Amino acid sequence: MNLILAITGAVLFLILAPLLGGLIAGVDRVLTARMQSRRGPPVLQPFYDISKLWHKERAFANPVEMIFTTGYLVLIAFSGALLFSGGDLLLVVFTLALAHTFLILAAYAANAPYSTVGAERELIGVMVAEPILILLAAGFFMITGSFFVSDILKETVPAIIYLPGVFLALFAVLTLKLRKSPFDIATSHHAHQELVKGVTASLSGRTLAKVEIAHWYETILILALMFLFFAGNPVLGIIVVVICYFLEILMDNLFPRVTWKMTVKSLWIATILLGVINIAVIGVVGGVIG
Amino acid sequence: MSSSGKSPWLLHYNASSCNGCDIEILAALTPLYDVERFGIINTGNPAHADIFVVTGSVNEQNKEVLKNLYDQIPEPKVVVAVGICASSGGVFRDCYNVSGGVDTIIPVDVYVPGCSVRPEALIEGVVKAIGVLEQKRAVLDSRGSL
Numbered sequence: 357m358n359l360i361l362a363i364t365g366a367v368l369f370l371i372l373a374p375l376l377g378g379l380i381a382g383v384d385r386v387l388t389a390r391m392q393s394r395r396g397p398p399v400l401q402p403f404y405d406i407s408k409l410w411h412k413e414r415a416f417a418n419p420v421e422m423i424f425t426t427g428y429l430v431l432i433a434f435s436g437a438l439l440f441s442g443g444d445l446l447l448v449v450f451t452l453a454l455a456h457t458f459l460i461l462a463a464y465a466a467n468a469p470y471s472t473v474g475a476e477r478e479l480i481g482v483m484v485a486e487p488i489l490i491l492l493a494a495g496f497f498m499i500t501g502s503f504f505v506s507d508i509l510k511e512t513v514p515a516i517i518y519l520p521g522v523f524l525a526l527f528a529v530l531t532l533k534l535r536k537s538p539f540d541i542a543t544s545h546h547a548h549q550e551l552v553k554g555v556t557a558s559l560s561g562r563t564l565a566k567v568e569i570a571h572w573y574e575t576i577l578i579l580a581l582m583f584l585f586f587a588g589n590p591v592l593g594i595i596v597v598v599i600c601y602f603l604e605i606l607m608d609n610l611f612p613r614v615t616w617k618m619t620v621k622s623l624w625i626a627t628i629l630l631g632v633i634n635i636a637v638i639g640v641v642g643g644v645i646g
Numbered sequence: 647m648s649s650s651g652k653s654p655w656l657l658h659y660n661a662s663s664c665n666g667c668d669i670e671i672l673a674a675l676t677p678l679y680d681v682e683r684f685g686i687i688n689t690g691n692p693a694h695a696d697i698f699v700v701t702g703s704v705n706e707q708n709k710e711v712l713k714n715l716y717d718q719i720p721e722p723k724v725v726v727a728v729g730i731c732a733s734s735g736g737v738f739r740d741c742y743n744v745s746g747g748v749d750t751i752i753p754v755d756v757y758v759p760g761c762s763v764r765p766e767a768l769i770e771g772v773v774k775a776i777g778v779l780e781q782k783r784a785v786l787d788s789r790g791s792l
Contacts, residue, residue, distance in 0.1 A: 395683050413722075
């Protein structure tokens with residue numbers, strides 16, 4: 357029974373996540389446009405973009421990009437499928453890191469200046485985001501005694517009560533994960549990139565489409581991680597996730613010029629102040645909860 | 647209209663324009679004209695672009711750059727010459743260092759005259775370019791080369 361449930365979860369994620377992720381990306385672009393007093397593109401614009409990219413000529417700076425971007429897409433999808441099948445949270449986090457390594461390799465493979473700088477900054481991004489994701493896994497283990505998502509979902513008391521700091525740290529890193537900031541790497545659709553999109557600068561056509569689809573998978577994955585904090589109360593969970601995403605768009609439009617240095621400083625401070633202290637407190641009073 | 651027409655991404659290159667047309671291109675991106683309504687994005691990256699928007703006449707210094715950018719755009723692609731200088735060389739066409747309009751170096755599909763162009767004319771030119779882009783894609787598709 358559990359196996360059937362796990363497989364259903366994984367399959368549903370693999371099929372629905374790109375559809376939902378693309379739709380979120382579309383709504384994101386419309387909301388951003390409205391915040392800038394523009395009308396913005398149709399909600400389905402991200403799907404038109406993918407369809408267009410799929411019908412472009414296959415041109416490569418280096419043919420190995422094809423393997424690396426496919427690896428990125430497959431690993432992100434695998435990581436999300438693991439999460440949605442109730443798998444090990446640690447494995448989800450590590451697969452996600454490996455997926456980003458593939459994207460970075462794809463960018464390095466082009467051997468072009470913008471791609472190389474983009475790859476270096478993407479590495480810094482991974483360095484900033486990973487500690488928070490590992491703290492998240494550790495935090496869930498400390499309060500539920502298991503790394504398995506299926507066990508975490510069985511908890512009746514939402515984890516947010518014990519891990520508010522870790523949740524806020526995850527919210528802080530959301531801006532990086534959604535590729536909105538820093539603007540000197542952001543591969544979002546805003547007209548404010550400095551590095552002509554950095555990592556994807558040399559990718560075109562299908563390889564670029566794969567990176568975009570992988571990004572939709574990742575959006576759903578990260579939002580699902582946020583939802584885990586409200587496992588006992590799904591309605592509240594969905595409401596909070598929606599509010600968080602909206603705040604993210606608002607923040608992106610209020611602070612469109614966040615550089616990578618500022619990102620590293622602010623996110624590390626957020627990780628240490630909110631995440632590490634939260635985990636430390638849980639560790640100290642652990643006896644009470646356990 | 648199929649998908650390539652709904653998502654035309656632009657690459658803008660200033661060959662040797664006086665910046666008049668370039669300012670009008672940027673104006674088209676502002677809330678007043680908002681070309682993102684048509685799914686148009688100003689990419690600044692030849693690898694991502696479908697429509698190559700060139701302003702200004704081409705001179706001996708930058709014709710190689712222009713050719714290089716054109717070659718980096720994956721098929722199907724369309725070139726729009728924006729402004730009279732890009733269309734024919736304009737008042738600079740007889741200068742010793744000017745090669746002429748953009749079409750002396752790369753094939754041009756749509757000409758948008760004006761000095762400088764009005765954003766409305768520019769948007770109309772790009773919408774015409776979308777039609778050409780569709781045709782080119784259909785031809786390439788029928789040859790099975792995509």
